[in-house]
Amino acid sequence: MLSLFGCFLTKRPYNQRATKELFRSLWKFGIDLRIVDVGDGLFQFKFTLESQLKWVLNNGPWSFDNHPLVLRRWERGMTANSITFTVLPIWVQIWGLPFDLISEEAARDIGRSLGQVVEIDHKAFTSKQAMFIKIRVEIAIDKTLHRGGFVVNPKGYKVRIGFRYERLVGLRFQCGYLGHEARDCSTPRCSIQSEFPYGDWLKAGLRKSGDRSIGRKKSLPLCEPPPSEANGFKLQT
Structure with missing residues (x-):
């Protein structure tokens, strides 16, 4: 699965819709990118190509409203409750x-x-x-x-x-x-x-x-x- 999971290092509320629009604009992948809110401040970024996923990883770190975005690649057996960012x-x-x-x-x-x-x-x-x-x-x-x-x-x-x-x-x-x-x-x-x-x-x-x-x-x-x-x-x- 060509997916990254990510969350922001903050406990403050933020505009999730504006967040999705920002990254779609920055990454310029069009319909090749899907951003799914999986709950508790966790996002799933779904890509069409391996090169797109690697580009995002290699060109970080990314942020929104002064909040750093931490990312982790999908691994088999991973669930929303088991994902940790270190x-x-x-x-x-x-x-x-x-x-x-x-x-x-x-x-x-x-x-x-x-x-x-x-x-x-x-x-x-x-x-x-x-x-x-x-x-x-x-x-x-x-x-x-x-x-x-x-x-x-x-x-x-x-x-x-x-x-x-x-x-x-x-x-x-x-x-x-x-x-x-x-x-x-x-x-x-x-x-x-x-x-x-x-x-x-x-x-x-x-x-x-x-x-x-x-x-x-x-x-x-x-x-x-x-x-x-x-x-x-x-x-x-």
């Missing part, structure tokens, strides 16, 4: 790497510290201008978003890097989770901070002219998540 594939830009560490190996190892690596953009390895490298990673939606930290290579060389996320929506600045509402968030605000630990500076494409902050604030905020490790490289927050 990851969101997203393109991540890695800023601040020294030129001698701009490599596919570094990209893959750093990516593993964020989640399952889906794809690596090789343009930075062949381009005459490479300000960052880019990887597509399946990030866990039940964990806080990584903001950056320090990378240590096997020889002990240490450098600070920052992450920027392409087409990032629905991020709660207080806790770093996607789709969290204020009433559902149990993360207390740090009393010694004047700003939230997360912000629009994590979104790719918002870089101002002259900004060389490598995708992060001038200093990483407090309340950073615990360090995570990758093969060969270690990401230290």
Whole structure:
């Protein structure tokens, strides 16, 4: 069955009719696409061609009214009550790497510290201008978003890097989770901070002219998540 199931990371009400119209307009598949509401905020997207289904998966993440859409491909035996959503594939830009560490190996190892690596953009390895490298990673939606930290290579060389996320929506600045509402968030605000630990500076494409902050604030905020490790490289927050 050529189907994707999807739901939005929100508990807020939204216009389902407008949602269907938006995706029909964006995806431009005409009568080849059927969108079925199967209840409890769950949609089934039915395609005619395998290439259409893969195009939707490969060109996400998608969103509506600042709510991220998480998708999962149909599997035999799946029911509306048994479907779970755990990851969101997203393109991540890695800023601040020294030129001698701009490599596919570094990209893959750093990516593993964020989640399952889906794809690596090789343009930075062949381009005459490479300000960052880019990887597509399946990030866990039940964990806080990584903001950056320090990378240590096997020889002990240490450098600070920052992450920027392409087409990032629905991020709660207080806790770093996607789709969290204020009433559902149990993360207390740090009393010694004047700003939230997360912000629009994590979104790719918002870089101002002259900004060389490598995708992060001038200093990483407090309340950073615990360090995570990758093969060969270690990401230290």
